[in-house]
Amino acid sequence: MELFVQQLVNGLTLGGVYALIALGYTLIYGVLQLLNFAHGEVYMVGAFTGFFVMVGLGGPGKPIVPVWLMIVAMFLAAMVVSGLLGVGIERFAYRPLRESTRIAPLISALGVSLFLQNAVLLLFGSRVRSYDTPRYWSGAGPQVAGVQVNPVRILVLVLAIILMVGLTRLVEKTAFGRGMRAVAYDRDAAVMMGIDVNKVIVLVFFVASALAGAAGVMVGLVFFNVNNYMGFLAGLKGFTAAVVGGIGSIPGAMLGGLLIGLIESFTTAYVSANFASVLSFLVLILVMLLKPRGLLGTRAIVKV
Amino acid sequence: MAEESLAIGTDEWVAAHEGRTSGQVQGPVARTFGRLPWWVWGSIAVLVAVVLPLIGSTYLMRVGVNLGLFLMLALGLNLVVGYAGLLDIGYVAFYGLGAYGFAMLASDKFGVHLPTVVAVPVVVAAVSIFGLVLGLAARRLLGDYLAIVTLFFGQMFVEFALSGDAITVPGRAEQVDLTGGTNGITDVDRFSFLGVEFSSDRWYYYLLVVLVVLLALAVRRLDGSRIGRAWKAVGQDPLAAEAMTMPVNRLKIMAFVVGAGIAGLAGTVFAAVQRGVFPSSFDLPLLILLYAAVILGGSGSLKGALIGAALLSLLPEALREPSYSEMVFVLLLVAGLALAVRSWRDRIIVVVATVVFGFVMNLLFTLLHVQGVPASAWTSGPVSTLLGHWLFVPQDRVLWGNLGFVGLVVLLAVLTLVGTRVRPILLPAIVWLSIFVWFVRLADVPSITRQLLIGALLIVLMIVRPQGLFGRRQVEVL
Numbered sequence: 001m002e003l004f005v006q007q008l009v010n011g012l013t014l015g016g017v018y019a020l021i022a023l024g025y026t027l028i029y030g031v032l033q034l035l036n037f038a039h040g041e042v043y044m045v046g047a048f049t050g051f052f053v054m055v056g057l058g059g060p061g062k063p064i065v066p067v068w069l070m071i072v073a074m075f076l077a078a079m080v081v082s083g084l085l086g087v088g089i090e091r092f093a094y095r096p097l098r099e100s101t102r103i104a105p106l107i108s109a110l111g112v113s114l115f116l117q118n119a120v121l122l123l124f125g126s127r128v129r130s131y132d133t134p135r136y137w138s139g140a141g142p143q144v145a146g147v148q149v150n151p152v153r154i155l156v157l158v159l160a161i162i163l164m165v166g167l168t169r170l171v172e173k174t175a176f177g178r179g180m181r182a183v184a185y186d187r188d189a190a191v192m193m194g195i196d197v198n199k200v201i202v203l204v205f206f207v208a209s210a211l212a213g214a215a216g217v218m219v220g221l222v223f224f225n226v227n228n229y230m231g232f233l234a235g236l237k238g239f240t241a242a243v244v245g246g247i248g249s250i251p252g253a254m255l256g257g258l259l260i261g262l263i264e265s266f267t268t269a270y271v272s273a274n275f276a277s278v279l280s281f282l283v284l285i286l287v288m289l290l291k292p293r294g295l296l297g298t299r300a301i302v303k304v
Numbered sequence: 305m306a307e308e309s310l311a312i313g314t315d316e317w318v319a320a321h322e323g324r325t326s327g328q329v330q331g332p333v334a335r336t337f338g339r340l341p342w343w344v345w346g347s348i349a350v351l352v353a354v355v356l357p358l359i360g361s362t363y364l365m366r367v368g369v370n371l372g373l374f375l376m377l378a379l380g381l382n383l384v385v386g387y388a389g390l391l392d393i394g395y396v397a398f399y400g401l402g403a404y405g406f407a408m409l410a411s412d413k414f415g416v417h418l419p420t421v422v423a424v425p426v427v428v429a430a431v432s433i434f435g436l437v438l439g440l441a442a443r444r445l446l447g448d449y450l451a452i453v454t455l456f457f458g459q460m461f462v463e464f465a466l467s468g469d470a471i472t473v474p475g476r477a478e479q480v481d482l483t484g485g486t487n488g489i490t491d492v493d494r495f496s497f498l499g500v501e502f503s504s505d506r507w508y509y510y511l512l513v514v515l516v517v518l519l520a521l522a523v524r525r526l527d528g529s530r531i532g533r534a535w536k537a538v539g540q541d542p543l544a545a546e547a548m549t550m551p552v553n554r555l556k557i558m559a560f561v562v563g564a565g566i567a568g569l570a571g572t573v574f575a576a577v578q579r580g581v582f583p584s585s586f587d588l589p590l591l592i593l594l595y596a597a598v599i600l601g602g603s604g605s606l607k608g609a610l611i612g613a614a615l616l617s618l619l620p621e622a623l624r625e626p627s628y629s630e631m632v633f634v635l636l637l638v639a640g641l642a643l644a645v646r647s648w649r650d651r652i653i654v655v656v657a658t659v660v661f662g663f664v665m666n667l668l669f670t671l672l673h674v675q676g677v678p679a680s681a682w683t684s685g686p687v688s689t690l691l692g693h694w695l696f697v698p699q700d701r702v703l704w705g706n707l708g709f710v711g712l713v714v715l716l717a718v719l720t721l722v723g724t725r726v727r728p729i730l731l732p733a734i735v736w737l738s739i740f741v742w743f744v745r746l747a748d749v750p751s752i753t754r755q756l757l758i759g760a761l762l763i764v765l766m767i768v769r770p771q772g773l774f775g776r777r778q779v780e781v782l
Contacts, residue, residue: 035448092717096767103391104766106451107599110592111762118755119713122745123706232588236459243452272470278463281456288453289441 005147007269008262013153013222015261016160020215021238022245022253023167024208030184030248031204032098037109038089039212040235041116046082046213047226048120050074051129060132067136071221075159078217079210086209087202095198113232120228128227131220156218163214164254167207171250176203184248212238233277237264240284246297255296259283342607346520349610353513357506365505369577371617372512373570378597378613379519379606380566385595386604387532388559389539391451393591394438394458398564400586401431402571404465404483407581410493413484420495420576428568435564439557458591465583488582495576508577515573519566523606535559536604589755596758600765602775611773616758623750627685633742634687636757641735650728657732658739659694665736666696675699688743697744705745712737 021043028036053074058064065073093112097105133152143149171177179200182190191197219234220226237260245256260280267276287294357365377399384392405427409418418426442453469485483489495502495511502508526532537545538555546552575581593616601612622628645651669676677699679692698704715734719727746753765772 033448035451088717092720093763093767097770100766100770102448104770106391106448107595108763108766110595111759111766113759114589114592114755115759115763118752118759119709122709122749122752122756236455239452240456272467275463275467278460278467281460281463284456285441285453285460288445288449292445292449 002147003269006149007265009147009149009153009157011262011265012258013156013160013218013261014265015258016157016164017215017218017222017234017257018238018241018261019254019257020160020163020211020218021234022241022257023164023250024212025239025242026245026247026250026253027180027204027208029242031180031187031201032094032105034094034105035109035239036089036094036208037106037235038093038112038116039208039238040231040233041113041120042082042086042089042209042231043212043216043219043234043238044120044226044228044231045085045116046078046216047220047230048124048129048216048228049078049081049213050217050220051131051226053077054131060130060135063136070136071155074217075214078213080213082213082216083206083210086205086212089209090202090205095201113235117228117231124228126228128225130224131226132224133221150222152221156222159214159218163211167211168250170207176200180204237277237280240280243294244284244287246294249294249296252294252296256294342524345607350513350517354510357509362505365509367618367621368509369505369512370621371614372509372516373574374594374597374617375516375610375613376512376519376570376573377567377594378601378609379516379523380563380570381594382598382601382603382606382609383523383526383535383566384559384563385598386602386609387535387539388556389542390442390556390559391448392454392560392563393451394454394456394461395563395567395594396586396588396591397458397461398431398435398567399571399574399590400461400465400581400583401434401564402427402568403575403581403586404489404571405430405568406572406575407489407492410576411489412491413489417493420493420497424495424569424572427572428565431568431571432561432565435561436557438564439560442560443553443556458588462583462587465586483583486583488580490580492575492579492581494579495573502576505577508573512573515569520606520610527606531555531558539604592762593758596762596765599772600761602772605772605774608772608774620750620754620758623754626747629747629750630685630687630743633747637735637738641731644727644731654728654731654735658735661732661736662694662696662739665740666694669696669698674704677701682743691739691743695739695743701744701748705741708737708741709745712741 021039024039024042025036028034028039054060054063054070057070057073063070089112093108094105097108137152171180179190179195180203182193182195183197183200187197190200215234215238216226219230238257241256241260242253243256244259245252245254247253260283263280263283264276267279271279291297353368356368377395381392381395384390384395406423408414409416409423409427410420411417438454438457442450445453465483465488466486468483469481469487470479495508502511534545534550534555537548537550538552538559542552545555574585578585594613597612597616598609599612600616601608601610603609619632622632641651641654645654674696675698677697679689679697682697683689683692712734715730715737719730719734722730746756
């Protein structure tokens with residue numbers, strides 16, 4: 001029972017992080033029908049930004065500001081930097097290809113991913129850096145069913161939920177959200193209705209990438225280590241989550257993220273740590289074959 | 305050039321498409337190659353390939369073997385992606401399956417030592433069956449979804465190879481070791497045919513020359529054949545192909561199987577020549593490099609795949625040796641400049657301005673009291689010796705190199721945004737910065753530089769010339 005509760009919390013935390021990454025894939029796919037393979041790298045840059053803000057504020061040993069302020073600063077900086085990076089990627093690697101063939105932006109995305117991974121390697125080296133969270137924050141967490149829960153995980157979970165709720169409201173209630181949905185539904189029609197498609201796409205990239213940046217800091221806080229290769233696997237997991245949930249669907253991405261997170265943490269605990277990734281990929285392939293549009297995806301009808 | 309005969313299945317309007325869009329029918333590279341018939345180029349290449357070992361060192365043989373393997377993979381991928389238009393992002397997994405398959409059947413791992421003539425066909429057949437299974441699973445998926453499933457197929461292979469050393473089998477106490485995990489499988493048997501053991505790289509090199517030539521000839525034959533044309537039709541427009549009563553699903557599966565078989569064969573050679581297999585050899589970097597090669601050459605074009613693969617396999621190799629690497633850099637710089645600036649007058653102005661800009665920067669470094677190093681500390685070949693009199697190299701090469709790199713990326717981004725009026729002002733700064741970054745930082749880290757260049761190449765290529773050097777631009781009639 002104790003193990004179960006522990007794994008449930010772990011799975012939910014991990015699921016929240018995957019869901020945030022998955023939301024990025026889904027948002028971008030929704031408006032551009034583009035699989036943004038560089039998204040994992042944006043997340044990695046977010047994690048690095050958080051780390052450097054932490055170091056800049058005195059490092060894990062003795063922060064020069066209150067810990068809560070430091071964590072807020074880490075999240076804000078990571079979200080802004082990642083968001084701007086996403087906008088930059090869109091501007092230079094995807095926008096020139098908008099009228100090109102379907103395969104062109106996909107290849108370009110692979111190029112961006114490779115470039116970013118190695119640019120970070122060039123600038124910061126291959127040394128693994130650690131957030132070292134316990135050195136500045138190791139308060140006792142709440143008791144859930146007799147199990148002590150790590151407070152950092154609670155924070156991450158709560159933050160992930162707040163971000164997701166915020167995103168949902170953004171998409172449903174604001175003018176930007178309406179514009180976004182219109183562009184996703186039919187870009188040409190949206191242009192005719194006077195929606196500035198470029199502006200919507202830039203904003204979508206900013207929001208999607210900012211979410212990935214926040215996810216990066218979360219992973220840093222929970223699992224400590226960041227390096228330049230971390231983006232690939234996490235990006236892949238987030239992508240799995242987006243596809244399992246139905247790419248293009250926002251609730252789908254959240255559901256898929258939680259599902260993949262739970263599957264992974266329970267596989268690690270009860271089966272084998274080695275096969276956690278394999279199993280989530282297997283789930284993906286099964287979902288793809290049985291329900292190609294994902295769990296909550298809508299069936300696309302293509303008129304010829 | 306306009307009287308080029310129409311290929312079957314290409315109507316006049318489509319064939320004349322490039323003539324309509326610009327003055328040139330084909331790219332400059334394609335035109336140069338078009339001056340001689342294909343078999344002249346082919347014979348020259350084969351002749352060079354056959355003679356090379358007589359003068360070459362063991363290192364050169366190793367480069368040749370890698371090139372041969374890469375050419376095989378590029379040819380196979382070109383069939384799947386270029387012809388049949390299937391975006392298979394898990395292609396490298398078949399290569400890995402071939403390598404692991406051979407390693408399992410011919411090593412001490414399981415104490416099995418099948419003779420090469422048995423093991424290779426068995427492995428190729430098995431890998432083709434994997435291709436069939438993936439093809440069956442993916443046959444109804446379109447575009448992006450196919451890419452997704454194949455991506456995960458490839459990733460599952462890597463994960464499985466990585467963690468396949470401790471598989472818990474129900475009913476058995478100890479865990480089963482299938483793949484050796486990160487340590488891989490070592491001491492793989494060499495190839496041996498009719499009692500002759502392939503004892504050195506030279507044997508494999510010649511084997512690969514034969515295989516690549518046979519494969520290239522087969523693809524050439526295929527090009528105009530029924531299946532080749534059908535694949536191209538499916539690649540261009542599956543719906544229209546279906547309407548023409550082509551068995552689209554069967555053609556797709558066939559492309560998967562053939563592509564998998566070629567990759568599997570290349571994998572067996574790889575395992576034998578390396579005498580070992582490791583999961584990291586079959587990961588994403590190789591896949592991206594392969595895609596870059598096929599797309600650089602022009603997907604769907606035989607000579608494109610060959611030349612693209614040769615370029616991308618040999619250039620990174622040249623980066624390892626400092627005196628070659630500066631040549632590569634100069635070539636890239638000159639090519640980039642020639643493309644960016646069109647008139648000779650402007651080119652001369654840019655070069656002169658760069659030289660002046662360099663001296664200004666030297667002055668700036670001196671004013672800032674930045675510690676420099678003498679030219680003898682970093683020059684390695686004729687180019688850098690020449691530059692040694694001009695370029696200032698700071699002592700803290702990592703810091704300044706990184707700053708320069710960030711600056712260069714930002715300036716290049718700005719360059720694409722500003723109008724043609726401002727560009728000439730930026731260019732000297734960019735040229736100077738790229739020389740600075742290269743000699744201060746990038747030349748020291750060839751493996752990172754190589755990946756950065758490939759990444760940048762993919763982005764730029766997609767924007768500037770998505771059809772590659774030899775490809776034809778797709779015409780979409782709506």
